[in-house]
Amino acid sequence: MISKQKIGINPKPPKREFLITALIKAAGYSAIIFVGMIFLFLLVESLPALREVGLSNLLSSRWYPIEDHYGVLPLIGGTLIITIGATMIALPFGVGTAIYLSEIAPRWLRETLKPIVEILGGLPSVVLGFMGMLILSPYLRIWLDLPTGLSALAGSILLGGIAIPTVVSISEDALDAVPRSYRDASLAMGATEWQTIWRVTLPAARSGVLTAVMLGIGRAIGETMTVMMVTGNAPILPTGIKDLFSPVRTMTATIAAEMGEVANSSTHYHVLFLIGIILFLISLVVNVTASAVVFRQKKSQERILS
Amino acid sequence: MTMKLSARQYKQRLGFSLLTLMTFLTIIPIMGVVIYIIYLGLPAINLEFLTGFPREGMREGGILPAIIGTFYLTLGTAIFAVPLGIGSAIYLSEYAPDNKATQLIRIAIINLAGIPSVVYGLFGLGLFVLFLGFGTSILAGSLTLSIMTLPVIISTTEEALRAVPQSFRTVSMSLGATKWQTIRRIVLPQALPGILTGVILGLERAAGETAPILFTVAAFFLPRLPNSPLDATMALPYHLYVISTQVPGMPIKIQYGTALVLLAFVLSMNLVATAIRSRARARRQW
Numbered sequence: 001m002i003s004k005q006k007i008g009i010n011p012k013p014p015k016r017e018f019l020i021t022a023l024i025k026a027a028g029y030s031a032i033i034f035v036g037m038i039f040l041f042l043l044v045e046s047l048p049a050l051r052e053v054g055l056s057n058l059l060s061s062r063w064y065p066i067e068d069h070y071g072v073l074p075l076i077g078g079t080l081i082i083t084i085g086a087t088m089i090a091l092p093f094g095v096g097t098a099i100y101l102s103e104i105a106p107r108w109l110r111e112t113l114k115p116i117v118e119i120l121g122g123l124p125s126v127v128l129g130f131m132g133m134l135i136l137s138p139y140l141r142i143w144l145d146l147p148t149g150l151s152a153l154a155g156s157i158l159l160g161g162i163a164i165p166t167v168v169s170i171s172e173d174a175l176d177a178v179p180r181s182y183r184d185a186s187l188a189m190g191a192t193e194w195q196t197i198w199r200v201t202l203p204a205a206r207s208g209v210l211t212a213v214m215l216g217i218g219r220a221i222g223e224t225m226t227v228m229m230v231t232g233n234a235p236i237l238p239t240g241i242k243d244l245f246s247p248v249r250t251m252t253a254t255i256a257a258e259m260g261e262v263a264n265s266s267t268h269y270h271v272l273f274l275i276g277i278i279l280f281l282i283s284l285v286v287n288v289t290a291s292a293v294v295f296r297q298k299k300s301q302e303r304i305l306s
Numbered sequence: 307m308t309m310k311l312s313a314r315q316y317k318q319r320l321g322f323s324l325l326t327l328m329t330f331l332t333i334i335p336i337m338g339v340v341i342y343i344i345y346l347g348l349p350a351i352n353l354e355f356l357t358g359f360p361r362e363g364m365r366e367g368g369i370l371p372a373i374i375g376t377f378y379l380t381l382g383t384a385i386f387a388v389p390l391g392i393g394s395a396i397y398l399s400e401y402a403p404d405n406k407a408t409q410l411i412r413i414a415i416i417n418l419a420g421i422p423s424v425v426y427g428l429f430g431l432g433l434f435v436l437f438l439g440f441g442t443s444i445l446a447g448s449l450t451l452s453i454m455t456l457p458v459i460i461s462t463t464e465e466a467l468r469a470v471p472q473s474f475r476t477v478s479m480s481l482g483a484t485k486w487q488t489i490r491r492i493v494l495p496q497a498l499p500g501i502l503t504g505v506i507l508g509l510e511r512a513a514g515e516t517a518p519i520l521f522t523v524a525a526f527f528l529p530r531l532p533n534s535p536l537d538a539t540m541a542l543p544y545h546l547y548v549i550s551t552q553v554p555g556m557p558i559k560i561q562y563g564t565a566l567v568l569l570a571f572v573l574s575m576n577l578v579a580t581a582i583r584s585r586a587r588a589r590r591q592w
Contacts, residue, residue: 020486021401027390028397031414031460034453038421041432096328104322105329113333115580120336122507122576124514126543127565130550131339134561164332194318215420222422224517225543229551252424252517259428259521264436276428280421287420288413 042277049270058274063235063249065258065268072275074237078152078248079221081238082231085156086163086220091213093160094167098212101168102175103197114172121165129229132158137230144245150232152248158226163216170215174208175201207293214290218283221252228253251275340573343565350563359529364549365557369564374531375444375539376513376571379523382448382535383455383512388505390452391459395501398460399467400489419457423517426454430522445535447523454518455508462504466497499586506579514572516543526552542568 049058053070060071097117101110136157137149144153178201186196202209232247235254255272262268311319358368394415402408430450440446470493478488494501516524524544532539546564549556 017484017486024393024397024401027393028402028411030390030394031411031418031456034456035414035417037433038425038429038453041429041437042425045428045432093328093332096325097332100325100329104325113329116333116336119340119573119576122510122514122572123336123339124516124543124568124572126514126516126547127343127569128339130546130561130565131342133550134558135342161335168332192314192318194321195314197321218420222420222424224422224424225547229547252422255424255428256517256520259431273428273432276425279425283420283422283425284417287416291413291416 039277039280042273042280045273046270046277048265049267049274052267053271058271061237063254065262065271068267070267070271072251072271072278074235075249075251075254075275076278077238078231078235079250079252081152081243081248082155082159082227082250083217083220085152085244086159087213087217089157089160090163090167090216090220094164094212094216095171095209097164098168098171098175098209099197099202102172103193103201117165117168120161121169125162125223125225126229128158128162129226132226132230146245148232148247150230150247152231152238152244152246155227155231155248155250156244158230159220159223162223162226163220166219167212167216170212171205171209174205174212177208178204211290211293214286214293218286218290221282221286222279224252224256228256233257251279255279340569343562343569346558347562347564347566347569350559351566355560355563356567360527364527364553365555365560369540369542369545369567371528371531372540372542372545372564373567373571375523376542376568378444378532378539379447379451379519379541380509380513382444383451384505384509386449386452387455387459387508387512391456391505391508392463392501394456394460395463395467396489396494399464400485400493415457415460418453419461421454423454423515424520426450426518427520427522429453430518435522441536442521442523442525442538443536444523444532444539447519447539447541448535450518450522451512451515454515455512458508458511459504462507463497463501466500466504467493469500470496499582503579503583503586506575506582510572510575510579513575514543514568516547519544542571 049070053068057068057070058072060069061073062069062071063074101113101117105113132154133150137151137154139149140146140151140154141149182200182204183196186200187193191199227250231249231253233249233253234247235249236243236246238244238246238248255275258268259272262272355368356373357370359370361367394411398408398411402411427450430446434440434446434449435442438446440449474492474496475488478492479485483491519541523538523541525538525540526548528538528540542564546561546568549564550561
């Protein structure tokens with residue numbers, strides 16, 4: 001039997017190829033290792049919190065670490081109200097912009113506006129927080145006659161802005177991927193372009209748009225600097241829509257604001273890691289669900305095409 | 307003769323106008339923010355601001371340590387994230403079989419991309435600063451930012467690699483090249499512009515992030531340049547946070563000046579990435 005090496009198809013020594021292949025494989029698996037390590041570290045550092053503080057304290061509505069009150073509900077509530085507010089903004093404006101860019105705007109306008117939306121995606125969150133503090137909050141205070149403009153509303157508006165590029169970019173891709181023939185068929189049946197968008201194109205791109213919105217929400221939940229700078233950081237449990245106009249504090253902002261000042265391995269330190277693992281798990285659920293939607297869509301497309 | 311529009315045509319006009327309005331309501335604030343920062347920040351920019359050290363409790367002088375710090379952090383992130391990210395993308399595009407393990411890698415990457423930046427900060431604090439004993443240092447910060455940047459680099463690089471036609475690989479292999487030779491000499495050079503775009507976009511994100519460096523690297527005020535990877539450093543995003551929230555009586559001009567320098571740093575990376583991408587698209591022959 002003649003091996004490949006003997007007849008000279010493989011001029012490189014196989015040992016070298018083995019090494020590089022192993023390195024590449026190791027790099028390939030690195031993502032799993034990092035996710036595992038992050039989860040493990042958060043878990044190890046947060047478990048003592050459950051023991052030291054106790055569930056009834058953790059699930060109370062008072063966050064006041066100096067006196068050992070570690071109720072995380074106000075923080076979860078703060079994240080929730082701001083995320084809902086941000087979604088109310090990012091969903092219509094993000095999907096609306098995506099529809100405009102993909103279906104209505106002339107080509108030149110689309111090619112001009114898309115990079116501008118992408119610039120928003122690249123703006124550092126600290127810059128947005130800075131502008132929010134200096135411009136948005138003072139105006140909100142005056143227009144709405146509030147005691148302070150540093151409120152859940154300011155956070156929602158800015159987080160909506162942060163989520164918009166994600167929503168626009170992925171929704172636009174999804175709309176763009178709908179075959180031309182779908183639209184042509186609808187128009188040939190006498191539907192207006194408007195009817196075609198709502199009854200044909202958008203439903204066909206449904207799962208992509210859904211993914212876009214979910215990933216946008218995911219970004220909003222995890223955003224830190226902007227909310228820390230514009231929401232006033234008061235750990236008060238929001239109970240209704242009126243709390244949109246008062247200061248709140250999110251989970252992310254709490255970690256960012258307090259971690260620098262706590263002693264390592266203190267109870268407070270462990271509780272902050274516990275908030276970290278809650279955030280980790282939320283992002284896990286959001287992202288896995290969003291990607292499951294994409295996988296399912298790909299499969300059903302393959303079925304249609306085959 | 308006037309054309310009479312039917313109800314549904316009216317509806318369409320109304321709907322189109324509404325969507326146009328929404329788009330411009332989205333676009334105008336973005337441009338407004340950028341223009342406003344340039345307009346108010348430009349007067350602060352001079353040689354002393356860019357090359358001097360902060361004085362008088364940061365209320366005067368320059369921001370050189372923050373600029374250098376962000377430069378080092380970006381460089382450090384590149385050193386770790388680029389080889390690892392490209393290696394991982396090569397594995398996924400060229401080697402990985404279509405099985406459960408590969409699917410798990412993909413889910414892990416999606417997860418990494420979604421983890422909040424402040425959680426990366428916690429992880430960096432726990433692993434690099436405390437457990438491995440790097441202290442608050444450029445090394446710890448760069449490693450933290452690298453892991454955060456990894457998913458961006460992996461997914462854009464993989465996309466670039468997959469865009470190289472399969473026939474290129476087949477031809478190379480049939481000429482007797484090994485798999486790795488084919489990747490190194492044929493696939494990677496063809497995918498280079500796409501890879502560069504992805505790498506720069508990833509690093510852009512790292513350069514602008516604040517939360518992951520809060521507890522891993524950032525110094526509130528450090529009026530000297532770092533001399534080793536184990537030194538703490540100031541950094542532009544953190545500096546902007548500090549001077550806009552923590553220092554009372556901060557001159558507004560310096561705040562906008564710092565915001566402008568950070569914005570210029572990040573947006574110029576964005577522009578370079580976009581330029582590479584469009585140039586490569588124009589020149590692509592397949």
